[in-house]
Amino acid sequence: MLDDRKLAVLRAIVEDYVATKEPVGSKALADRHTLGVSPATIRNDMVALEEEGYITQPHTSAGRVPTDKGYRLFVDRLSTVKPLSSAERRAIETFLGGAVDLDEIVARTVRLLAQLTRQVAVVQYPSLTRSCVQHVELVPLAAQRVMMVLITDTGRVEQRVIDGLDRVGGDSVETLRQMLNRALVGKWLTDVPGAVEDLPAQLPPDDRPLAAAVLSVLLESLVERHEEKIVLGGTANLAAMDFSASLRDVLEALEENVVLLRLLGEMGDAAMLTVRIGAENSHEGFKSTSIVSAGYGIGDQPLAKLGVVGPTRMDYPGTMGAVRAVARYLGQILAGR
Amino acid sequence: MLDDRKLAVLRAIVEDYVATKEPVGSKALADRHTLGVSPATIRNDMVALEEEGYITQPHTSAGRVPTDKGYRLFVDRLSTVKPLSSAERRAIETFLGGAVDLDEIVARTVRLLAQLTRQVAVVQYPSLTRSCVQHVELVPLAAQRVMMVLITDTGRVEQRVIDGLDRVGGDSVETLRQMLNRALVGKWLTDVPGAVEDLPAQLPPDDRPLAAAVLSVLLESLVERHEEKIVLGGTANLAAMDFSASLRDVLEALEENVVLLRLLGEMGDAAMLTVRIGAENSHEGFKSTSIVSAGYGIGDQPLAKLGVVGPTRMDYPGTMGAVRAVARYLGQILAGR
DNA sequence: AATTAGCACTTAGGACCATGGAGTGCCAGG
């Protein structure tokens, strides 16, 4: 059905449309690309492509524009991920280098990705479900309050205040602290529930209320509703894009972290580079955008995902190259800490 | 120069322009407000107001629009801060209630403020310079690395990794930990440098390199370049606004946290409700926006600031009311933790 | 059978113009 030349035409249409932002006609294609055939032939190919639903024309006498399906074919079969220039690679290294803690690493990554792609960047914090406990600290704040600080091997530091306790003795806190660390250090967060099950029983009765309170907070807020954090950057780049949807809709969708997280979650895991185009995104606000994402992690251990959001009319090879490169470097940086 | 009626006219112009987003003419004013005079009289007043620079007309045969100076006069002398409805107050309380930690309190505050004002909300984290040390924790991560966690009374938890040490003994860490806490707990962060000056001298020689490394990180990254964090929300509301500047410029300016922090810093301190109108903001990107900000704190102890950014044509009384109310509630919530 | 040239057809968008309406400034009279 679609011979090589038709595919070449589709590729040319996508490339030109992305570059010029204007519907592209048969004449322009013949001029700018060396397809070796005349505009008339290209026109014939275009009707075939249009019948198959890969391209469409905004109105009768306009050029053609790729559809979501057209972009999909382009991404799957007609393009190759474009590696970054060595200048860009160096920029990444120096830029991600000087970060002092996880927050700063993530913040810099998101800025970097936004700058490289000129689109909206999204970076998810290393998932708690993929982290191990490195240390648990209990800090007495007042007679009835204790702060719990959980430090993971991925660098995340989460704190919660446990409130409304009866007079808490310093010894009880210290005992519980040691016990928690003995039981939990090195464990996956997902394994924490099992590991703490029989802890209260090992304590003297006086200390059990405290232990119960601490454990319930730990389990509930950190394990069960496993909090995923996400950071956005480069929203200013939205202004230069023009969606079919309204800018407001896109901005609103972006502010819904829950939605973004779900979408990221639906995308390919691990080191996979995944592209979701237009209506493939199962959310109204992203219907006229594409999302390019990749997982990042330490070694082959996936931690979380990052990506960019832009108009469906985007430079897929370049964007995919940038996302992949940043994901890899981020993994390296995290590994080297 | 400006009698009461002229001021009333200015007030009416501002109110109508804010409501309708259209230049307002003498006839409309006479109809919609009970000024008790004819359009012709109003016209005369308008030329006076225009000569003084309070209003201007986009073109010869259009109505009048307030200038920055006009808004300034309106805010200073012609309006009163509008208290929130009781429904809104209750919304604030319930919304800010269920937050579990400082991050969530700040996140909720920023969403709330954006929703109430339908503009872009900005909330600064409690300033480190206004915080006291509540606890310092040292966690050995590996033979050559230690993580320092600093917890303040305002709920902030900052962590830094200290790297490149020689073999660190568990005892050394424990000794240093106790010593740091004895020396620092309860101290203002700004007083930390003085308080740690002679600490290394009190340690056995073997432990001094570790102490020096920890202290240098502590001083440098937390005290000297005292990190201020800031959070944005409601940028989707930007789409509905129309600035004279381009949307992109405003978005870019908003992403520059440093700029925002400086601007907030230039605004009135403590419980003061401050308004910066248009060109009063010393940054290009905010030339066509107004910023309404207030300090928040516990009791009369200021902690940091929050505010909203919107078009100069904004509902000042309403916005000021919302900002003031949210700042107060935030203080109360923080005090009650 | 595939490609190409030629041609008639469609349509968006720009230029041009006319017109109506909103608003002004000014003047003379109350």
Added chain:
DNA sequence: CCTGGCACTCCATGGTCCTAAGTGCTAATT
């Protein structure tokens, strides 16, 4: 000092026309 009246200005709106770009179809060519 206020007001009604009036001439003037200018923007916004809508209509018309025209051009440029691009198409689809057919007949000729390879």
